[in-house]
Amino acid sequence: METEAPELLERKVQTRREGLPELPNLDGRKPVLRFAPNPNGPLSFGHSRGLVINGQYAKDLDGELILRFDDTDTTVKPPMLEAYESIPEQQEWLCGFSAHRIVIASERMEHYHDHARMMLERGFGYVCTCSGEEFKAFRVSMTECPCRNNEDSNNLQLWEKMNDPDGFQPGDAVLRVKTDMTLKNPALRDWPAARIQTNSHPRVGNKWRVWPLLDFQSAVEDHLQEVTHIIRGKDLMDSTRKQTLLYEHFGWKYPETIYWGRVKVHEFGSFSTSQMKRDIAEGKFSGWDDARLPTLSALSRRGIRPDSLRSFWIELGLTQKDIAVPLSTLYSHNTKIIDPDAPRLAFVRNAFPIVLNGEYPKSGKIQSHSDTEMPPRNYSIEEGVWIEQEDSGKSIRLKDLCDIDVDGNVESIDRSDKRPVVHWVAGGKPSTLTIADGQDLKIVEGILEDHSYPVGTIVQLERIGYAIIENDGLLMTHD
């Protein structure tokens, strides 16, 4: 066999798919994708998945990314005006390009109202005046609510009454999509499409009274924008089903839909935008970029690079599995990106002075990075150096300088044995290293080597980890 058919004995090389899976049913089209956050706050780590995946497909396949503000709730999740500015900036920071289109739902209300009327005229929608409790009973018992049989003309009158400030009040009536009350999935039975809200909207004020709900607004807008692929969390699976029923009524074709599962990052615990907003207002956090928060502004401030987030999410892929990932996975992506450009610097925590006795080079140059060419750093010693308290009281090797004994007597210039190598600072300036540790912010005092790197430079503190230089000290990036 070896001579007759050697190829049968060879182990074939396994091929591994790289990057994102192919987009299904593209049919030669350029994909149109969208990412639709609620502008009730700035973007968080969780949002970055949607942005990265949708953005990456748009970029790779020469398609388009729509950034859509789903700001139709003025009551539970009131929009925050600053977010209309910060979200596009963060989107560009993360994706590396700006979205091809920006759509703001609150400015497209005419379209939603037009389609709502169309629904009533064509008889696949109705105005329901049952209370939430009453309708729930109908849904559970699979029976039709009396409002379902309204005449189309009557529905249009009721619709006008919903829009009339002197007519229905919030809670009195909703617009429903006629599906089928005997559908197996209770979530799909005559689902609500719009309701009355009288709170003022920060962008359009009181111009509108009847506001669409997500499933209706999103469905109509996806059609109007000719979205080809929707990629979103699997918690929205029933949304797809609800919206597909609406599309059937309108005679439209629903976009291709792909889902991902839930991601839990243990270190971040459970933060919600509204909870963060409250905590910031109460002074529990310094702002949206407080290093302890999982916001993109906080991650960016700490020195997490957008390309790290991109490779992180792309590596996780598009499985529907619910997963728990440690932050160290993101950090390992980030290390690969920042390490080549991170100059080495010494920061001595709990500084302990030690006087050097003997002959040694009192000034000189030390490499800033062992693997890349960077201008070296200079040192100049008067009589002694700072070392960390923890390193005192034993024979040590001062990195790139000399071996010393417990009392600071120089024993050798060259490395003479396996004693621990320790970092040190000659001169330097007092500084602080701020470390975000869960809900706590640890501030470590120390002496930082003199340097001339500008604010925003990511450095590697020898034997400690990566940190970013801020105006008033150092902020820990990660180990």
Next chain:
RNA sequence: GCUCGUAUAGUGUAGUGGCCCAUCAUGAAGCCCUCUCGAGGCUUCGACCCGGGUUCAAAUCCCGGUACGAGCACCA
């Protein structure tokens, strides 16, 4: 309760009937390099949820079980 979904090493992930005694990354352990507890290089460890079935052949298809998650809002 009803409905829907997922299940590959510690953590993620590749894999759609024979290239699989299962990929890659991360993690852990060890070695090399390096005057950092960093980076880089090498080696090792480690997995197809369970039970049936279909088939010459199953991680892959079917059925049942179990576990976990999500939806059933006048939130997104």
